[in-house]
Amino acid sequence: MQIVLRPNQLAEMDNEQARELLRKYNSGQCNESEKALIEKSFFAFNEQSIEISRKKIKALKRQVSKRLPISKSRSLKAVITISTAAAAIAFAIYMCNPQLENNINRSLRIAEQIFPKGNTALITLSNGKTIELDPNQSEVKIANSGLSYSDGTKIKMNSLVESQTISTPNGGEYKIVLSDGTKVWLNAATVLQYPTSFRERTERRVKLVSGEAYFEVAKDKNHPFIVSSKNQNLTVLGTHFNINTYEKNVSTTLLEGSVKLNTKNDFASIILKPGEKSIADGESFKKTDGDLDLNMAWKNGKIKFRDADLKSILNEAERWYDIKVEYENNIPNLYLTGGISRKSDLSTLLKLLKMSGVNFSLNEKKGTKILTIKS
Numbered sequence: 001m002q003i004v005l006r007p008n009q010l011a012e013m014d015n016e017q018a019r020e021l022l023r024k025y026n027s028g029q030c031n032e033s034e035k036a037l038i039e040k041s042f043f044a045f046n047e048q049s050i051e052i053s054r055k056k057i058k059a060l061k062r063q064v065s066k067r068l069p070i071s072k073s074r075s076l077k078a079v080i081t082i083s084t085a086a087a088a089i090a091f092a093i094y095m096c097n098p099q100l101e102n103n104i105n106r107s108l109r110i111a112e113q114i115f116p117k118g119n120t121a122l123i124t125l126s127n128g129k130t131i132e133l134d135p136n137q138s139e140v141k142i143a144n145s146g147l148s149y150s151d152g153t154k155i156k157m158n159s160l161v162e163s164q165t166i167s168t169p170n171g172g173e174y175k176i177v178l179s180d181g182t183k184v185w186l187n188a189a190t191v192l193q194y195p196t197s198f199r200e201r202t203e204r205r206v207k208l209v210s211g212e213a214y215f216e217v218a219k220d221k222n223h224p225f226i227v228s229s230k231n232q233n234l235t236v237l238g239t240h241f242n243i244n245t246y247e248k249n250v251s252t253t254l255l256e257g258s259v260k261l262n263t264k265n266d267f268a269s270i271i272l273k274p275g276e277k278s279i280a281d282g283e284s285f286k287k288t289d290g291d292l293d294l295n296m297a298w299k300n301g302k303i304k305f306r307d308a309d310l311k312s313i314l315n316e317a318e319r320w321y322d323i324k325v326e327y328e329n330n331i332p333n334l335y336l337t338g339g340i341s342r343k344s345d346l347s348t349l350l351k352l353l354k355m356s357g358v359n360f361s362l363n364e365k366k367g368t369k370i371l372t373i374k375s
Contacts, residue, residue, distance in 0.1 A: 167192075192208055
């Protein structure tokens, strides 16, 4: 698929015209071929973490100009690939303002040093003591006799406790195996409370206090597994599902099995089937088809967004890269599609914003990295 431009349009494009070309996509005015190609190019660009230098942009522009046919008719069209078009757009926006480009490139150099924390979590025991988990490990197992890592290494505990809480910071993640064999993957800024043992309990109940977690529940038809979170209680016998509580409403995506959701006051309930997603506002549920690839991207080591507004993208960046995002004026009205590895540094994400014409600066104040979005 290809995107169509008039002859010499690249060479004539000023700052506003370049932005207008991007606005066409962001406002949904592109045809299906253009939209699919732009989205595909964004994913490819970010997965590869490619830095497009000023020298390369100039060379690409020259190559495009050579391929554009000379036309006596304004209706004659020339075709170029979207990757070259994106480079030319970035060229048009930033090359016309060297100071802007210098400020953004300085911010990108700072962002190259900002990585997520990775396998980082803290377990707080019901007696108040805390255990900082090993960042060189990725999984902790809960047993009646104590804690251990997946490689068998024991974690010292001076006394047995009735319950525990595991929490991940911004930029952190960890996997926990509960005493019944249920596996839980914790995303950044997530808090999960659970009993040390499910023995002598009629139900297996845990509480997702905040954040996002993916559950693979061990089957036990005699002991239902219940996840309490804001706005809802979820009950299963054995299944795989994801719960996201970051926003005001709680979203639940089911991958396998079936689950029943109830509001806190039992005013409403809903049953999900595999591939379905629910949104809970505390009083009711809304059921839709789930985008499993998108909803489970975090667990699969990706940050992905599709037709997402800029604020929601940067909210995720705040959690994962442990930064603070500020807006100089109004939040730019952009809806973007892209994807990067969760192991990437912050600059990889910021390059996508740069390609989309977003003006930003990154600075440090009192130990906090602050990303300022400018209009």
